[in-house]
Amino acid sequence: MRSAFYLSFVLSSPLLTSCSNTLDNLPGVYHIDIQQGNIVDQDMIDQLRPNMTERQVLYILGSPMLVDTFHQKRWDYLYSVQPGGEDRQQKKVSIFFNEENVVSGIQGDFRPSSGPVTKPSPETTVDVPKRDLELTMWQKIKSLFGFDDIDDTPKRDPDAKPADTGSQIKQTL
DSSP: OHHHHHHHHHHHHHHHHTHHHHHHTOTTOOOOOEEEEOOOOHHHHHTOOTTOBHHHHHHHHOSOSEEOSSOTTEEEEEEEEEGGGSOOEEEEEEEEEOTTSBEEEEEESOOOOSSOOOOOOSOOOOOOOOOOOSSOHHHHHHHHTTOOOOOOSOOOOTTSOOOOHHHHHHHHO
């Protein structure tokens, strides 16, 4: 009886340990994308230039993932992504500063571009024609409740010539 228990235990042990691998490879099972660290891409690195201040680097790349206490002038940016249960991909960039706290070097998986980078703007400008509204929405709501503060006097045309009122008064006398 004991030998049957030990035999079943020995045979079931490898099966139980391999359940995690079996469940990871089932078709149709959704795996989330896991991103960790600072998201760094080539466009961000292309914006970096020599002699940039620490503040400018913070604006472009954000705060560093690691600031070593023994190397205060080196900022490390780590980014890893594991898309949908695939192998993990990791990128690392180190920014070095000199005594004046400006960029003196970049090291890692990305290389800055040598020439000036012009990035097309994703924004577009749309010219909207002017709307000639007689009443604003607020004036319409107020008029529903009887609070008409609308000036009913005729408005003077700005292109019209002013009338000579002095000569008209002399002629009537």
